[in-house]
């Protein structure tokens with residue numbers, strides 16, 4: 001298509017004008033195809049005129065990760081391996097594949113959203129402070145994080161893929177993935193994926209980032225949970241802290257956009273018991289301004305030529321470098337675990353965290 005645009009002169013801007021290419025994700029289906037696409041697109045359009053859409057970057061709450069981290073002083077000192085135990089990034093959907101069999105089958109959940117949305121969320125959570133919010137400065141920091149990602153040595157133990165089976169969703173009985181219209185009944189496409197990654201740098205070494213996504217899960221929710229280490233010593237009777245969990249800061253990307261902080265508090269009464277409580281910031285309560293839809297924001301930015309919220313080709317390629325070995329492993333090892341629609345994914349995903357002595361949050 002890009003070559004046809006060039007052939008018919010539609011890619012050449014008239015004087016004092018511009019021509020821009022806006023490309024939807026997924027950009028390629030692996031590193032090789034992404035490189036080939038980048039080559040073709042860059043032959044026709046100058047690099048600065050190519051806008052790759054990852055609509056998560058257009059979401060208000062995703063941009064707020066930068067405000068939360070770099071406009072405040074209280075979070076940054078604890079945003080590192082000395083205090084953070086692990087990070088969980090969840091993108092759960094209650095819908096199935098709907099009428100998208102043609103697009104989805106063969107692509108699957110990891111290529112559909114981990115390669116782009118979830119790795120972008122991870123990068124923004126993990127980056128160092130950029131020198132400015134100029135696109136080049138922000139990309140430079142994201143590239144450092146993506147290049148420092150380390151895959152688990154045993155992909156069988158630290159990645160899981162699943163496929164939804166029949167079940168109940170919102171009071172209705174729904175069919176399993178293999179019975180959806182247009183799906184090959186022997187398809188091995190994943191509708192659920194969970195992976196463990198680490199970031200090999202001074203700030204994050206040894207802190208696992210668990211990323212999971214799935215269709216036909218319990219409810220539609222996207223969140224980033226930064227889970228902190230337990231206090232090294234608790235000067236209370238052991239019964240007093242039985243119900244104390246780990247402190248956490250949760251960026252609620254959607255719905256009910258906002259931020260929650262979970263910490264322990266004394267239960268009122270004569271005994272000294274400590275239990276988890278939460279403190280909430282909700283966009284709906286704090287602001288009267290409405291948030292533009294992600295695509296409204298992104299299309300406006302394309303018209304203005306502002307590339308800050310668009311992944312550059314190096315980010316796309318590095319993200320495929322992270323995902324390709326996992327997809328290759330899945331291709332040659334077994335098939336997706338089944339999970340009932342309406343639940344929280346395959347038991348194998350719970351076992352994956354249990355092996356690390358952790359458990360998934362129920363968002």
Ligand SMILES: NC(=O)C1=CN([C@@H]2O[C@H](COP(=O)(O)OP(=O)(O)OC[C@H]3O[C@@H](n4cnc5c(N)ncnc54)[C@H](OP(=O)(O)O)[C@@H]3O)[C@@H](O)[C@H]2O)C=CC1
Nearest residue numbers: 023024025026027053054055056099100101102103104112
């Ligand atoms: N659905 C979503 O929530 C989101 C989707 N996206 C991205 O949007 C893109 C499309 O997804 P979605 O709309 O959900 O998918 P759909 O399958 O619903 O729609 C794809 C559309 O593209 C058309 N199409 C496919 N191949 C060709 C072709 N070779 N030439 C012309 N038309 C073609 C199809 O036509 P026909 O019906 O005739 O086959 C169909 O109308 C994907 O890249 C996806 O990653 C991004 C963010 C969110």
Ligand SMILES: O=C1O[C@H](COP(=O)(O)O)[C@@H](O)[C@H](O)[C@H]1O
Nearest residue numbers: 025055091093112113117222254
């Ligand atoms: O990019 C995609 O995102 C949608 C979910 O978007 P959201 O803004 O509703 O979270 C997902 O359904 C789709 O499969 C994927 O292509």
